Amino acid sequence: MSDITGCSKCNIKFNGFETLNEDELNAFKESHCKVVYQKGETIIKEGTRCNNIICIKKGYAKLYIKGLENKNIIIKVLKEGDFIVSPGLFTDNLNHFSVSALTEMDTCLISVEAFTSAFRNNICFAEQILKLNHQITTDLYHQLINFSHKKMTGRIANTILYLSEKIYHSRNFYTTLSRQDIADLSSVSKESLIRVLKDFKESGIISINGNQIEINSPKTLENISRVG
Amino acid sequence: MSDITGCSKCNIKFNGFETLNEDELNAFKESHCKVVYQKGETIIKEGTRCNNIICIKKGYAKLYIKGLENKNIIIKVLKEGDFIVSPGLFTDNLNHFSVSALTEMDTCLISVEAFTSAFRNNICFAEQILKLNHQITTDLYHQLINFSHKKMTGRIANTILYLSEKIYHSRNFYTTLSRQDIADLSSVSKESLIRVLKDFKESGIISINGNQIEINSPKTLENISRVG
DNA sequence: AATTTGTATTGATTTATATCAATCATTAGG
DNA sequence: CCTAATGATTGATATAAATCAATACAAATT
The missing domain is CATH 1.10.10.10 (Winged helix-like DNA-binding domain superfamily/Winged helix DNA-binding domain)
Structure with missing residues (x-):
């Protein structure tokens, strides 16, 4: 099996990818773009349509939301191996946070279409996505306690x-x-x-x-x- | 079609239920328990194993997390038609919040087994669950802004x-x-x-x-x- | 009716933290 | 090399909000 795009040595840490069969994996390979960002560049802008799932191959980024009076809240720092699904998916299809590069970054952008199709056709993949979401929810609970108490x-x-x-x-x-x-x-x-x-x-x-x-x-x- | 349990006039507002076929619906019917709670009673206790999905048929409850120094944060008020999936599902199987009754309540408890099976067999149901989760995430973002700014x-x-x-x-x-x-x-x-x-x-x-x-x-x- | 218990309210005080303003350090341009 | 611009630091001050303490009120119990 050829590996033109290098997906076989993908360093993204997400169990869901292991559940994909060859066809599904190929759909991901075909839909993806490798993009390099420079420090300071915006990768996702809150309020825009969410077209891509972002995989971080190298570098660091901040994921933040716009609060009041031009103040921001940084929800988390993203690093190599991270994998970002916008919560706009299946809802309003908008990005609810911004992501900007803290260093030079190598990313891999997967189209939401390929992602959605994998979610719909592969229940193990879907389950891993839900699991990820549940983890995000409990992290936000801790954040709330942090910030309020x-x-x-x-x-x-x-x-x-x-x-x-x-x-x-x-x-x-x-x-x-x-x-x-x-x-x-x-x-x-x-x-x-x-x-x-x-x-x-x-x-x-x-x-x-x-x-x-x-x-x-x-x-x-x-x-x-x-x-x- | 007989309706011994009254599920056909279920008032839970969740699009996912509409995606279930007769067999899946029956699995839910068979697994469920109707339980009445009195004001002040604990329905879900943070830290316990999550065995049930809670549907609220009538009454009000508070969903809260334990913070520092015996202080709590109420995440939301639950009411008739609400439907609660613990974020412990597919992760550590523990409840990450408590729920207690603010009034007398009629609830319908669905076993996680029936729920998991519906999630795994019906991709439309799964998609609605993910959608619900994404909504929860964006709500928590707003909560964070509220609390910090x-x-x-x-x-x-x-x-x-x-x-x-x-x-x-x-x-x-x-x-x-x-x-x-x-x-x-x-x-x-x-x-x-x-x-x-x-x-x-x-x-x-x-x-x-x-x-x-x-x-x-x-x-x-x-x-x-x-x-x- | 009297007593206890829990919740609600008010006032005084302390503390945490933001804001404002000024200075310093470092980097980027001209 | 000098100057502008940006980010980091420090100090003084203002303010928001918690805490503490006392009291009032209402419901439940004897």
């Missing part, structure tokens, strides 16, 4: 742990997120974020030098995050 | 409009939600909620007498809710 320090500790554990997989990481971005992940103002980071630094919990962050005491951060 | 007055105005428009379908309604419940819907303390309600009352936007609430100026409330 924790104070700044707890939310920011949570964000640092999230970046370390879920995104950069290291206690010492360099991030391309701006201070405003980290603030938007934590639902605090940029100034407050900076003050809390300084505080964490001065008490030795983290080391921070520009965009290089090292967690010295994960236990302490976890505790701050847990109690709020 | 609006101040108390905006969040409370939003809650009053929600109760009026989405739950009680009237500008003048009696609610069995306590002040604490309304506060938990709005992510404010009970005392703050009471003060803001008093404020709205004194400025003539609403009339309030115990649990009877009347909206005098929906436009003003909408404006307060919109600008935050």
Whole structure:
């Protein structure tokens, strides 16, 4: 079997793809586009029609929603292996969030038609999609608790742990997120974020030098995050 | 066709049911239990295994998650016609929220087995379930914006409009939600909620007498809710 | 009717956090 | 190399909202 498009070594971490048969996989291969984005570029714009399912082959992006007074909420950071289905699918066919590149990115765009067809013809694929959605819902529940019951320090500790554990997989990481971005992940103002980071630094919990962050005491951060 | 269980006059508002064929419908009929709950009773307890899909035939309930320090967040109020699939389904099989009765309730509990089987055998049903989930996701996005960018007055105005428009379908309604419940819907303390309600009352936007609430100026409330 | 219990309300106070304004640092252009 | 522009930092101040404490009210129980 030839593999012109390189799908066989696809690094997207989604069990659903394994359920596809050869025909379904071919439909994906034929519909897809490989696109490279530069840092800062918008990949999905909230309010536009959702035409593609985005697979991230390489790089980082932020997924965010527009809030009040030109403020944004960053829902999550996307990385290699992630796979984004817009919640507009099967509803209003609009994108309900924006995605923009935090680094140079390699992406693979799959048409919604190919996706929909796979969903309709392959129940195992459909089940994996529902599973993914259920995970997203519980994540949003946690986000709600974070934002409504924790104070700044707890939310920011949570964000640092999230970046370390879920995104950069290291206690010492360099991030391309701006201070405003980290603030938007934590639902605090940029100034407050900076003050809390300084505080964490001065008490030795983290080391921070520009965009290089090292967690010295994960236990302490976890505790701050847990109690709020 | 006999209808011992009364499913033919089912009032649950979910397009997915219409996609079921006679066999699938019968599987639902056979698996279901009709259960009456009294005000205050717990129907679903967060952390327990999810064994049932809940259909609400009559009455009101609150769906809430446990936050920090014994505080709760009420995600939504459930009413006649609503239909609840736990996000634990296909993931960890646990309930990620609690549901408790706000009034006497008639419910219809469908086993997850019957539900799963319908999902797996009927792709139209599956599609409706995904659609429902996508709606839930976008609702949670709005909730996040509400909670992180609006101040108390905006969040409370939003809650009053929600109760009026989405739950009680009237500008003048009696609610069995306590002040604490309304506060938990709005992510404010009970005392703050009471003060803001008093404020709205004194400025003539609403009339309030115990649990009877009347909206005098929906436009003003909408404006307060919109600008935050 | 008296007592308890839970909920609702009000007022005083404290705390958390945003906002505003200024300065500093770093990068990008001319 | 200098200057503009953007992002990061710091400090002072204002404000929103929680908490604490006391009281009022209503319902349930004896």
